[in-house]
Each structure stands twice: as structure tokens, then as C-alpha cells.
Amino acid sequence: MTATPRRNFIPTNWPATAMLLICCLTLAACKKDGGGTGPVFSPVTQTGDMSLVSVNHPEQFPLVSADLYEAPAELKVTGTVFPDIAREIPVISLASGRVVDIKARLDDHVNKGQLLLKVQSPDSSNAFDVYLKARNDEIMNNKAYERAKTLFEHGAISQSMLEQAEDAQNDSLADLKSAEEQLETLGIDKDHPSPIVPVYSPISGVIVQQNVTQAAAAGVTFSGSATAFTVADLSSVWVICDVYENDISKLALGQEARITLAAYPDHVLAGRISDIGPVLDPQIRTAKVRIEVPNPGIIKLGMFVTATFTSLQKSRYTLVPAPAVLHLHDRDWVFVPADGNRFRRIEVRTGDMVGNKQVILAGIQSGQQVVSNVLQLEATQEAQ
Numbered sequence: 001m002t003a004t005p006r007r008n009f010i011p012t013n014w015p016a017t018a019m020l021l022i023c024c025l026t027l028a029a030c031k032k033d034g035g036g037t038g039p040v041f042s043p044v045t046q047t048g049d050m051s052l053v054s055v056n057h058p059e060q061f062p063l064v065s066a067d068l069y070e071a072p073a074e075l076k077v078t079g080t081v082f083p084d085i086a087r088e089i090p091v092i093s094l095a096s097g098r099v100v101d102i103k104a105r106l107d108d109h110v111n112k113g114q115l116l117l118k119v120q121s122p123d124s125s126n127a128f129d130v131y132l133k134a135r136n137d138e139i140m141n142n143k144a145y146e147r148a149k150t151l152f153e154h155g156a157i158s159q160s161m162l163e164q165a166e167d168a169q170n171d172s173l174a175d176l177k178s179a180e181e182q183l184e185t186l187g188i189d190k191d192h193p194s195p196i197v198p199v200y201s202p203i204s205g206v207i208v209q210q211n212v213t214q215a216a217a218a219g220v221t222f223s224g225s226a227t228a229f230t231v232a233d234l235s236s237v238w239v240i241c242d243v244y245e246n247d248i249s250k251l252a253l254g255q256e257a258r259i260t261l262a263a264y265p266d267h268v269l270a271g272r273i274s275d276i277g278p279v280l281d282p283q284i285r286t287a288k289v290r291i292e293v294p295n296p297g298i299i300k301l302g303m304f305v306t307a308t309f310t311s312l313q314k315s316r317y318t319l320v321p322a323p324a325v326l327h328l329h330d331r332d333w334v335f336v337p338a339d340g341n342r343f344r345r346i347e348v349r350t351g352d353m354v355g356n357k358q359v360i361l362a363g364i365q366s367g368q369q370v371v372s373n374v375l376q377l378e379a380t381q382e383a384q
Helices: 014-023 122-153 159-186 245-250 376-383
Strands: 028-030 039-041 044-046 052-055 063-065 067-083 088-092 097-102 115-120 196-200 205-210 227-232 236-244 256-261 268-280 286-294 304-321 326-328 331-337 342-354 357-362 369-371
Touching: 067 245, 067 286, 115 227, 122 159, 122 196, 236 245, 236 268, 236 304, 245 286, 256 286
Parallel strands: none
Antiparallel strands: 028 039, 044 052, 052 342, 063 369, 067 236, 067 304, 088 227, 097 115, 115 196, 205 227, 236 286, 256 268, 256 304, 268 286, 304 357, 326 331, 331 342, 331 369, 342 357
């Protein structure tokens, strides 16, 4: 719907208001002394009821029937931008120790696999020590197993002794594999060991939280922060809105929403409802509605937005020509025919404009007749 400004006419006192409301239904009938034509006004009389006016020539005031208009109702709510928790990944330092170098900061955009920080950790030395012992044991057990096979082939040892050597070899291989995986988990190269453990970004995105500083403790062994950073993929974000209980029935999962950013009012984005909260806020009687919105790059976390939902069901409205509505003292009125040569003033509640017609939400029904133009009020006043 396209909003169209309405004209205000506000008299300075109530007697003047009454006279102007009476005059708004007067149309000039042209006649002039000496045979010419000139403005002579149709007599208008006050009936005592301020909502009624009486005229001598009601036919001079054209009537029009209010139209029926069907359109989906719209619901507008405010919301705030949050990261999609499914796209929000903590960066964890598996090695506990002291931070010796930080390569990224809060709000930086990072790529997957990018080095974020380095931690000096005794866990590295311990893991490499376990690896060396496991490798030495595997070498020794492998030699013993090869020797046992040779001896068994020459009948020097029994079958059970060969099986024991084979079992020791298998155990040592399992220990070696476990030690290698521990080094890999900590990010340590077994061929180039170092007490410095690098920590990399698990995804591409923006650092939305930083919990470490230079020389701080990392990990949990030294009471440091297990989560050094939090990286969020902001290519798609959440808009969380509060919707009143009475409006929840107008929404459904998958329903489209138009998103307008307070910072960029000219950009209208599209999103879809992905969740309608099952629990109401007991204080304000609202439910949390989550909207997933693709981010073209202008949405920032914490932004305030307006979400507009189009109802799945159409609502019926009444339409009248815009000049049929009189805006007076911040209230809206129309005039409808009464009995005889009188017209009754009725207060209405207006909505948006549809073209050059005004939506009437309450006060009159479709098909009801109203005076088509009450803006002659000003012209009538000037003529008097």
C-alpha cells in the first residue's frame, strides 16, 4: 500500500468547527442578480445534534458506495540481528600453556586454516615424549617378532611363544598410532617437534569473541580460557523478534519476511521463519520468532531491524475516495445520508492508502454510501 498524506483542517474553536462541518456539505448553486450567474449557497441548517446537518438540496452532494477490498494483512515487528549458532564455531586451544603470539584480533575476518595464535605448552613435550617411547617400543617388538618367526620356522620355539611376540608387536603398533594422533591433534609435526603449539581457525568468518590476550593462559590446565576465539560465518544470520500472543496465529514456519535495516532503510532483504518459540514470555506475553536472512554483507550483529510479515489469510477492508474523509482534530470522519435531507457525521478509523482511495478499518461497512467529497469545506468557507 502507498501512503498518501491527508489534508488537515483544524478550526480554532468549537462553534467555528460546527459551522465548518455544516458548510462542508454545501455545494454552490449558481445564480446572480440581473440574469447572470453567481455564487449563491444552498441553505444549511443546524439540527441540534452536532453529528447531523440538514441541507435544502441534498442532490448537490454526490454519494459513492464504499468498496470491498481484500488483501493479506501485514504484521510489523522489531528484531535484533544475531549470529546463526550453527555457523558459530569456538576456537579451542587443546594444548594448555602460555600465549606467546596472537595473529588475529576481535572483528577480524579470517579464513579456514589461518593461524590465530601460538601457545607455549608442556603438553607438546609430553606428547612427543610419549611418541618417542611408543616408536622405540614398536621397533624393539618388531625385531622380537621377526626373530620369533624365524625360530618357530626352525622348531626352536613353540606356537604360543610366537603368538606372544605377535601380540606384543600389535600392542606397540597401537601405542605408536595413538601417540602420532595425539601429536596431530595438538598440531605438532613429529619430524620437527616444538614446544610452541599453533592454533588455526576451523572455518572462514569473523571473530566475534576473543578471550585471550598476549601472555595469557590458554587451555584449562592453568585456569585459562578453553575457548580462545569464537568465529562466526555471517553469510547467513538470525533475526530474533518478539511477537505478541495474539499475532502468533498469523505466522507459520517457512513464511517469508521482509527485513528493513534501520541503518539502510532503502535495502529490503528477504528472510524466512525458521522457528516460532514454544514458550511465551510471562511478563509481556510474546514469543521469540527466528528469521534466517542471507547476509549481502551489510548486516552487522546487534543491528535493529523491522520485520514485515504478510498474513497467510486475506482480510477484508472498506475503501472510499480520499476526499470523502475529513481529518479533524486528529480524528477521521465521513458523512453518510440520513433520513430526508440530512447527513450524519460518522467517525472512522483509517488505514493506509490504496492508490487514491483510503482504507477504512472501522466505522462503516462496504456498500454503505458516503458523501464523495467533503474537502469542499474550504471552498465553501471562502465563498461565504
